[in-house]
């Protein structure tokens with residue numbers, strides 16, 4: 154694990170000294186936008202025109218943020234429109250690398266061996282972390298965006314001329330509610346598990362721990378009343394929650410010490426997670442070999458032996474009882 158400083162790779166773990174033991178996620182750096190006609194993005198960001206065959210996604214099957222983009226590519230039927238590379242699950246001294254191991258797809262676009270080389274191609278003086286997902290423009294040879302929250306909004310509507318335009322995961326009338334839920338779930342759940350797991354003092358761990366389970370308890374109640382977070386159809390908010398839930402019992406509960414309860418202990422949340430998992434196309438985006446291997450073997454400060462626990466033994470195909 155490391156970062157680029159003025160385009161040069163440095164092998165360094167996250168700095169929590171300057172923040173009293175707390176993990177603080179840095180904002181993503183590349184924030185351009187693909188739009189249907191190439192016009193600017195919602196906040197006036199530089200626009201790139203949607204096209205088939207022009208864009209490429211670099212993902213890790215282990216990463217919950219990258220997983221969002223894979224789910225959208227699947228649900229919006231963009232698999233023949235946007236090509237992908239899948240990095241190796243192990244993130245070690247060189248950061249994310251490409252390999253020939255099971256479930257990976259090499260960098261057929263830039264021919265790089267390490268993801269940081271892709272970042273340097275986009276910006277030779279790049280300083281910052283080298284994260285997945287990355288949305289790459291083959292035509293201008295640069296990174297459009299490395300922010301998953303924005304990439305999924307682009308995939309939702311930007312490519313409707315090429316994908317399934319009938320599916321809108323962030324309809325205008327639900328947008329305020331989606332944004333509000335996303336904000337709470339990002340802070341306490343999606344990023345909350347990382348704030349627990351990467352904390353280096355007791356106090357920095359306990360605060361996000363309590364916030365995490367307070368939100369999960371609230372979501373459990375909410376899901377007693379409706380099939381999905383915002384009613385009878387799934388939206389963006391569900392998929393953003395899903396990628397954390399599906400990793401929770403296998404990784405976050407033990408490895409990140411998020412162990413007040415498992416998702417399997419919440420009847421509604423667990424059934425809901427199974428319901429989403431069993432949505433056509435989704436199970437094939439979930440790879441527990443990459444997920445478990447990545448966390449337990451890459452974070453040597455948390456799990457020095459690198460031993461990957463064999464459990465939990467979960468039947469994700471069993472009836473979810475939510476319909």
Ligand SMILES: N[C@@H](CCC(=O)N[C@@H](CS)C(=O)NCC(=O)O)C(=O)O
Nearest residue numbers: 216217218282283284285299300301
């Ligand atoms: N805000 C980013 C976060 C992406 C992110 O942190 N990805 C992790 C993998 S789960 C990563 O690549 N980390 C490498 C690093 O921090 O050096 C997004 O949602 O796209």
